[in-house]
Amino acid sequence: MQGTLALAMDNLTSPIILFFVLGVIAAFARSDLSIPEAIAKGLSIYLLFAIGFKGGASVASHGVDGTLALSLLAGLVLSFALPVIAYALLKGMTRLSVTDAAAVAGHYGSISIVTFVAASSVATTAGLSPEGYMVAVAAVMEAPAILSALWIIARSSPASAEMEEGLIREILLNGSIVLLVGSFLIGWITGDEGLTLIEPFIVAPFQGVLCLFLLDMGLVAGRGLREARSVLTPGLFAFGVIMPLIGSVTGLGAGLLIGLSTGGVLLLMTLAASASYIAVPAAMRVALPEANPSIYLTLSLGVTFPFNLTLGIPLYLAVAQTLTGG
Amino acid sequence: MQGTLALAMDNLTSPIILFFVLGVIAAFARSDLSIPEAIAKGLSIYLLFAIGFKGGASVASHGVDGTLALSLLAGLVLSFALPVIAYALLKGMTRLSVTDAAAVAGHYGSISIVTFVAASSVATTAGLSPEGYMVAVAAVMEAPAILSALWIIARSSPASAEMEEGLIREILLNGSIVLLVGSFLIGWITGDEGLTLIEPFIVAPFQGVLCLFLLDMGLVAGRGLREARSVLTPGLFAFGVIMPLIGSVTGLGAGLLIGLSTGGVLLLMTLAASASYIAVPAAMRVALPEANPSIYLTLSLGVTFPFNLTLGIPLYLAVAQTLTGG
Amino acid sequence: MQGTLALAMDNLTSPIILFFVLGVIAAFARSDLSIPEAIAKGLSIYLLFAIGFKGGASVASHGVDGTLALSLLAGLVLSFALPVIAYALLKGMTRLSVTDAAAVAGHYGSISIVTFVAASSVATTAGLSPEGYMVAVAAVMEAPAILSALWIIARSSPASAEMEEGLIREILLNGSIVLLVGSFLIGWITGDEGLTLIEPFIVAPFQGVLCLFLLDMGLVAGRGLREARSVLTPGLFAFGVIMPLIGSVTGLGAGLLIGLSTGGVLLLMTLAASASYIAVPAAMRVALPEANPSIYLTLSLGVTFPFNLTLGIPLYLAVAQTLTGG
């Protein structure tokens, strides 16, 4: 327990969290500090590229066991199921309209890749080596939640969410999924040889790039919070903290069932606990334009993301270590 | 021969080629994956900066022999002459108009710096150390082909291609030429001392950056092919594969004549075989606006570039090794 | 003395200066070489991030002594006082209007962070280890000079420079100040542990990134000089060279008084000698729109910056070494 606290403290004073905080503070203080849009996109491309490739290369060197398929399946199921839980919770805890609640729910079935990256760092620091294919699980979990959200809507008001042609393709071929999966496969195919070649680019500078990216996320989250503070009712705020806990428990259950390593359980918990802020919002703007984007963006980026980053991940780690004996 | 095949296979499964393929696939699948324009330009600036500097530093440490001047001269002659060959070939193999044929021809006298970089990597992997000043040869070959193309046009329809004032300056002071030559000279001047200083920036991460750049090129090439498939007649397609082979033979002849090392011969073959997709298209838009850009861009980026990258370079290497005994 | 000359020569042929020169030449030759705006901003963010963090980490590992507070105070005083000196000098040496003279004066009380970085490199090469908190001194010196300039104006024509509400906040929370101070504090808090994590990102590639950034500054400075050559009267030009010398003497005095190390004295001299080209121009456009920006930008970026880079810093080093016996 004391170890957990120390770890949480350590985590809270890690550079990546402090840079996120710096961004939030700068945004609240209305500093004109900002990262150009192209640079922010470039950083995010770098992260997806690096994390996908490293995951693939790790699969290449550790081999694939039967749990790979099971993990992918678990990811699919969680991504489909979590929005249903989230929706029920939202209906109980908040006064959101059906549309808004479904839109928010969709975000919580999907994942945040930066949260995943942060958890991977924590895992490595704690001496764990999660399964490399967890990256593929992350990719698999991006999209199904969107379908769940649309299905929830379709049940309650069939007219408003007719599935537009092209949307499914758009969701599945979303740029971040393609880059993540593509890099994963290339990492797998080229294995150690490939990794050796590009390691100095994707491994050594990774944490530094991550800091800059989190600074940007802090700026965006802070600006969002500043402008949309009013949408954050106590009920919504509570949901933004409780839902990741519930998600993490489902991830824990799945991870233990499958028999993942301690690190793998931590990552699956984190994936289930995290909320999307790229793929799902974009799909929601297309499919559910009536849903208010400031609600789901503020909740996902302004509440759940920092919660996972600061308190969630150390907690999930402690639980994973205790229950797997790792 | 078996060695060549193995090498070709190795080459085909190198990360850089796989990322190019990923880009092409993503574009064909109409994924919204894209690299922001500013980032793509940034990556290209990095590559020119790094390759120019390393070339110069290598000249500084290996010294200059008499072949430097000869190589530059050979580059000049090839760049002037290849468009004439290309034009004759195009007139024989396709039904392109004079203007379109001349515009395409101009691209094949000039060079593609990424193809050059890919060949340099293959050379290094094969244990060769090409002459550092081949970078300068590459720079020298960028522009003369444009003049050749304009001369071809001027001969057949004197009115349409009056040499506009300012164009020559623009061609010679093209950003990529200036950056490449400038970095080369600075690398030469500052030598080992300079290299030591910036080596961690330009050497270690180079291959990783190259992967991202090729992903971008794959995206752009794939999008071009998707939209301009119709311009690619069988005759044009065949030209896009045959012309680099012819070019490589002229490069081979020149390289053997001059007495370049095996690596140097490989690079000169590759330069002669490659087609421009930055400097020449821009000049053609200014000087020959009537020429259809989708023809030359699709051919250069969508056919010849991937051909050289995948099959061409291993072939040129095998030939160079056999004939130089390297 | 000979050592100084050798050092100056060494400095003149360092890659960063040569890349600056390349940029100036390219701009004068009207090459279309250019760094996209987003990339230039990205490079500048990287530099502020890296330099701030390293400064903080160095404070964490070397501890704080009493001179920290004194140095910050000295920075404040210099930044407030230098514009007054600069204004008097300008009034004597040039025919600038009150507004233009005050605007220019403001730039010389503030600082140029790239000049600071260049001086830090020179210090390291010379085997010195300046106090890490000099970064904080740099941050402290950014803003006060702006207030001085406005005060100078207010004295001579009370109407024209009424202090607009919001301007002070804007000046103090300027993006570069926030990033520099934030990174400094995070470097300090996370100390060696943090540094180890992100060192491969902020230390090894630093000089290479700096080269690219100086190429960009050369391009911008060259373009400015080309377009605004006419504003550069001999008097102004002389001011652009004499004022940094005067500034460096005030920095020297303060540094010796405080008892900074040789490297610290060098950096304080450089800070006092350098002129702002980011924070102050932006503030001047808001507060003194009547002042002609080509005057202050051309002088700061086109004259004083290259002067400090090439001749100034080696001179300040020689003086600092002689007078501190370092």
Next chain:
Amino acid sequence: MQTHKAKRVEIVIEAVMEERLSTALIKAGVTGFTVLPVISGSGRSGHWSGEGQVSRVGGMVSVNCIVRPDRVDALLDAAFGVVERHIGVVSVMDCEVLRAERF
């Protein structure tokens, strides 16, 4: 210089809807348009800015089409079909063009 009357339609629309809009325009026979980036904006749905954004959510683009006056209704119908449920602004201005054969 000889000019011809035309209409200039400007549609400020969410970036995620851009492809759907251009498809609809092309279907409506509008084959010429130019897309300009937008960096920030303000409207009934609040203020937004593209700064530091990784996703295209909230980002907008400005799509400009110049058409012959008799085509403007078809264009507006097509555009309206796409923007109807979405945030965004459609405006029409009179203009004159060179080279009328192009429109």
Next chain:
Amino acid sequence: MQTHKAKRVEIVIEAVMEERLSTALIKAGVTGFTVLPVISGSGRSGHWSGEGQVSRVGGMVSVNCIVRPDRVDALLDAAFGVVERHIGVVSVMDCEVLRAERF
């Protein structure tokens, strides 16, 4: 399709003044506007370009507001108050809009 008369005001202004302008617009009751980036320009104060610029100095933006005709005077007063001492250009065009209830 039913359209309504409106005015389109375009203000090209220094980037450093953008926030002040939007504050003034909002104060004047103009809540809708779109900001477009500008890459270079030329005017009485010479030529400038954003290329390679780190600071926002010299950079400009183009702020477009569509308003009901009766609001245009308030808008121009507000805009003029901000641009008065600054470089920049203000122009007004007639236009027609869909969904007039939005303006």
Next chain:
Amino acid sequence: MQTHKAKRVEIVIEAVMEERLSTALIKAGVTGFTVLPVISGSGRSGHWSGEGQVSRVGGMVSVNCIVRPDRVDALLDAAFGVVERHIGVVSVMDCEVLRAERF
């Protein structure tokens, strides 16, 4: 607020031709213009997009000039001379400006 009649000319032109256009404009006595970036477009020569592009080929810019009505012909002649052989669009709109002494 006092406004003055003027013309707003918008020229969408290939980025590689921008410098030639501004030179021609300045020669024609047009000293004020603003250049906006364009991210993609469609026309008789097909569709293009700047995404991921390293070269300026295919890229376009939008050059906007506000001029006094009596200057518009000189402007159009100058612009036409540059765009004649090139792809691109020239349109003219009526507008009103503040601070007429600037045009």
